[in-house]
Amino acid sequence: MLYTIINNEIIPAEKASLRVNDLAIQRGYGIFDFFKTLKNKPIFLEDHLDRFYQSASILQLPVSYSREVLKDLLQQLMAHNNIPDSGIRITLTGGYSADGYTLSSPNLIITQQALPDNRALQTTGMHLATYPHQRQLPAAKSIDYLMAVWLQSFVKQQQAQDVLYHQNNAVTECPRSNFFIVTANDTIVTPGHHILQGVIRKQVLALAAARFAVKEKEVTLQDVYQAKEAFITSTTKNILPVVKVDGQVIGTGAPGSITSLLANDLQQLIEENLK
């Protein structure tokens, strides 16, 4: 049986619910973070907890759980569920609100599930379609995915696998991943502003800096179309090559060699973390 934590309680997942006056349901108000476990070990947990508390702070949600208590809850959930390779999501909502508008005591939800398999896209690479949009309060991992969910039919229509947001000709991020290009002179470039600071993004920036020139700066749509390689980073996907954007072939149209190199570096780093 699968378990979920609601506030302090571990309960069967199918019974995990929130009353309808919670501000997530009333006003789409809440934050979350999501990390991976491999062999029952959380990957980059401290980074994810840092960001969880930061997102909560940006959205003015008080967290009544210390880092230690939160880690203890995570350990309890992992022990109950016993899914060695998993994704764990910690959500904090605006809470049960009497008037359906004013912030209340946040509700905490922790869910665990098996991980999706993204290996096919490692080999073939992804197609992205761009769309003009800027996420609200981008530094926070809020539950606001209105545009992302709404754009799923657009993505399918464009025969793409995900959307890449841009605003004023500068690209920012995908709904659930960060975006990188490799330029003609082998510089690794990723947008530095108006984005979510991804945990894998941070690790990849550090790994890339050991081998290449690295820049966090504006990336225009033209930069993307003319890139030698492109890839995305995310907790679920690690590094995935991008081979087409808006129907235009990136580089050779096959996953790039620098992308593969960095994907291997990341894989090694994660395996070292498991020791």
Added chain:
Amino acid sequence: MLYTIINNEIIPAEKASLRVNDLAIQRGYGIFDFFKTLKNKPIFLEDHLDRFYQSASILQLPVSYSREVLKDLLQQLMAHNNIPDSGIRITLTGGYSADGYTLSSPNLIITQQALPDNRALQTTGMHLATYPHQRQLPAAKSIDYLMAVWLQSFVKQQQAQDVLYHQNNAVTECPRSNFFIVTANDTIVTPGHHILQGVIRKQVLALAAARFAVKEKEVTLQDVYQAKEAFITSTTKNILPVVKVDGQVIGTGAPGSITSLLANDLQQLIEENLK
């Protein structure tokens, strides 16, 4: 006891809940509408149902309830609760999603509650504070109030009662109401684009047109500061005078005579609807 409808079922309100894999909780994805009942009679119900179905259509949420079935559910809820003067909210969420991202069968929630009392603000008028923001998918009444809830502390700090959004120097709307000005030559002006088409807004436009010149067009921040009168319209508030914006006095600083005239016209129209 207070009752709520979840999908087809009438249940005690305190037991009304959604499982945590609903897309409202996972991704802030859903729509709603909200109407008033007076003496157990829904006010402008057809307009609200029109917009409910339109919002659902914009968000690609299939509604499995015909207008007649929905009206029947509303009647049942009103009979159970017996709150003659009330607010009724019909919410439709993205549904229980296996992967927490892909649209599923929507969940319907219908809640009823007593109305807040806004009479004090009728006399004193409201203070608004402006903030640069454009709602996502503005023609739909989605549950996305991330910025609205987040800005409550800003509004308090500015000693205002609500926020007025603007973008590129043009004002649009408040989070839960439409915005109007009366110009020096007694023309009634309200923004026509990038807004939610309010049900009371529509009625007020028709009432105003019988007495004054009326224009739906761009309203700049300067237009607002120089207006002779200003007011907001909403289902909960009807017409409320605005007497200060960003700390600047509008007109005489007291509720305007044209605002009062239109508020009376609206009151009469609502009373006629009750007969």
